Amino acid sequence: MAPTRTSKPDKAAIICQALRRAIIEQALKPGTKLPEDALGERFGASRTIARHALGQLAAEGLVELRRNRIAVVATPSWQEARDTFDIRMELERLVVRQLAGQLDAGQIARLRAHVDAEEGARGGPDTVSIRLATEFHILLAEMTESPILIRYVSEISYRCCLILATFSRPHSSDCAVSEHRALIDALEAGRVDEVMNLMHHHLEAVADRALVAPAKPRGRDIMDILAPYAEPAPVAPAGQPRVRAIMR
Amino acid sequence: MAPTRTSKPDKAAIICQALRRAIIEQALKPGTKLPEDALGERFGASRTIARHALGQLAAEGLVELRRNRIAVVATPSWQEARDTFDIRMELERLVVRQLAGQLDAGQIARLRAHVDAEEGARGGPDTVSIRLATEFHILLAEMTESPILIRYVSEISYRCCLILATFSRPHSSDCAVSEHRALIDALEAGRVDEVMNLMHHHLEAVADRALVAPAKPRGRDIMDILAPYAEPAPVAPAGQPRVRAIMR
DNA sequence: CATGCTCAAACTGCATGCAATCGGAATGCC
DNA sequence: GGCATTCCGATTGCATGCAGTTTGAGCATG
Incomplete structure (x- = not known):
């Protein structure tokens, strides 16, 4: 009757846990690519599982998933x-x-x-x-x-x-x-x-x-830096870059 | 250059959306079983996709995923x-x-x-x-x-x-x-x-x-009712049923 | 009739395979 | 040389197949 301690913690969950930890310890920096193959191989699992894990992490906002593109560690604005x-x-x-x-x-x-x-x-x-x-x-x-x-x-x-x-x-x-x-x-x-x-x-x-400097995007991604300038006509006094409307 | 309007909204996302809506309209009541096969078939997709969708919904807390068990619409305590x-x-x-x-x-x-x-x-x-x-x-x-x-x-x-x-x-x-x-x-x-x-x-x-009645679990599931009594030895004065520690 | 056992169907966990798409380098053109 | 084009490897989107687990219906037993 003892519910078999730690029955089988789900391979995807293990990958999630590992990635989460790697991300918060900055071993994986924002923007780092996370190909499904590589993850799967590294953790001895198939792409299917890696993919599932990435989905979970994306739901937590730790990675960004773009269709037909390699997933990357999220880079918050x-x-x-x-x-x-x-x-x-x-x-x-x-x-x-x-x-x-x-x-x-x-x-x-x-x-x-x-x-x-x-x-x-x-x-x-x-x-x-x-x-x-x-x-x-x-x-x-x-x-x-x-x-x-x-x-x-x-x-x-x-x-x-x-x-x-x-x-x-x-x-x-x-x-x-x-x-x-x-x-x-x-x-x-x-x-x-x-x-x-x-x-x-x-x-x-x-x-x-x-968050000392509002406009100090660590020079990592040119797109971020250019974002405020990409607006057709910034009518308002360049206050804040006007974030994307919806997430999913 | 025009970014191909609504390029292809991801089959899994469609299933998510549909299920979400069905759940909030109570077409799917708490506890309803959600077998991967059935979902996949219903939406013209494979189990893989249905599975992915269920994973997302689980991350949102709308469905409960138990290992090796059919997923069910969540029943909050x-x-x-x-x-x-x-x-x-x-x-x-x-x-x-x-x-x-x-x-x-x-x-x-x-x-x-x-x-x-x-x-x-x-x-x-x-x-x-x-x-x-x-x-x-x-x-x-x-x-x-x-x-x-x-x-x-x-x-x-x-x-x-x-x-x-x-x-x-x-x-x-x-x-x-x-x-x-x-x-x-x-x-x-x-x-x-x-x-x-x-x-x-x-x-x-x-x-x-x-939430009028604290102890009115809609008579749906005997396990819910018995939960508070299942503790080995309720030392503390039966205040609150001591919820599960973690979700995933 | 109630209780326990057995086993097949149902279902999930996961890997693999194939088609579609993307990114970038080599190529051709001016 | 600068710039558009083509094409191939890399990578994702998705379906299918197989193995392991759970469910619960039917059967046996007390």
């Missing part, structure tokens, strides 16, 4: 980046609102342990710090035990990693370990308003550190 | 339903915050026209009213031109349709056309705080109309 952080703020405020004063000692301990790990990674490569910081937020979300919240926060957190990879320069994010500690303290004390404010300002700080 | 509406409130507050006072006459007109359509559907079947009401919210989201907001609001709105299908009894939702009108007025006038409040209370009202 600056405007999308701002919007993403806005949404993330609201979602994570929801998380801490639900969690404040509700966590038991074990959970608090787990959070503190995780932040200790972040502290320990201060010297190491940036990408590890970013991954750990992201995992802290996901860990928080998981403690709500709300599948939808977990899913959305995870998704948007991963996307924020991608945004950091796209826009922030190499050593701009010193990861705010102390801010995470303050969050835990406020959560433990059950100060709802305070913890919501802390979260808000924490994420705002992260966003500000990352 | 009551707790998930509450959480979903909580998230939706925050997202849509974000929408109207961005939109208040920013809409041009044409957009306002389009909104009013849509609400007129809702009004006209008052006599018709419930499912049409629900679909139109949902499309109103999605229309609002689209006016932000923020791909991420659009995606999230659409997704969560569809899920709310599913929730309505699962929990609300046949004629509980009289769709609040007047509330939609009030929203438009406040948007036009640019009263940010007012429109955010209106949206908040509007969605709260929808949720309350739908």
